[in-house]
Amino acid sequence: MNHSLQGRTALVTGSTSGIGHAIALAFAREGARVMLNGFGPPGQIAAARAEIAAIQGGETPYSDADLSKPEAVRKMCADATAALGQVDILVNNAGIQFTSPVEEFPEEKWDAILAINLSSNFHAIKALLPGMKARNWGRIVNIASAHGLVASPFKAAYVTAKHGVVGLTKTVAIEVARTGITCNAICPGFVRTPLAEAQVPPLARTHGVSEEVALTDYLLAKQPSKRWVEVEEVAGMAVYLCGPNSGAVNGSALSIDGGWTAA
Incomplete structure (x- = not known):
């Protein structure tokens, strides 16, 4: 490890397993202090926190915020700021999936996917961006998907949300372009x-x-x-986007999809 994130702090949503946990691990190994968020069995959450704690030392902060609720997202961000002192890096990774033909798609599933996969990104960015601006440094990494760039059948809500994440990423990037903050999206294929x-x-x-x-x-x-695609490959891209020499990468939707969107 190069300790490229030494002294930085990070909030990673959906980080008790999968891609999010791989990113949190990679950040901790690079020297960042990390706060976790996510659902899962208590044993799994405890193990995830212990694994990070063993790397960064001390207790690993954790939030069980329900990201479908804006007020819970805001509280998570406030708790992260209190626990870490400040939040330099935000990774919006949490997401859910459901497949169905459009005409049969349950409306409650549509609402839940849009809330967690897209709106939670907006609420977290809105909550943490003022602090980043005050310090004139920050990194926002949104985990989108190949489905943020192309579509597949039976995934109306997921494709819509991930396209929205890419659009949100570009908008925020333009707004912060003359600051020390960047906002990028990672678009993995099947991980x-x-x-x-x-x-x-x-x-x-x-x-x-x-x-x-x-x-x-x-x-x-x-x-x-x-x-x-391996979780470590996605985590490696996240580390790069948050480390030195990445300041000119802003507003990008970076594919890690084995050539999917090149076809």
């Missing part, structure tokens, strides 16, 4: 997480093929690399 890997066996059974074929020919059909 290897337990939830994603769990989709492979049912696909294999449905199509009567091996799990390897189910992965490459069905789940990763749009991903030319035919391999998972």
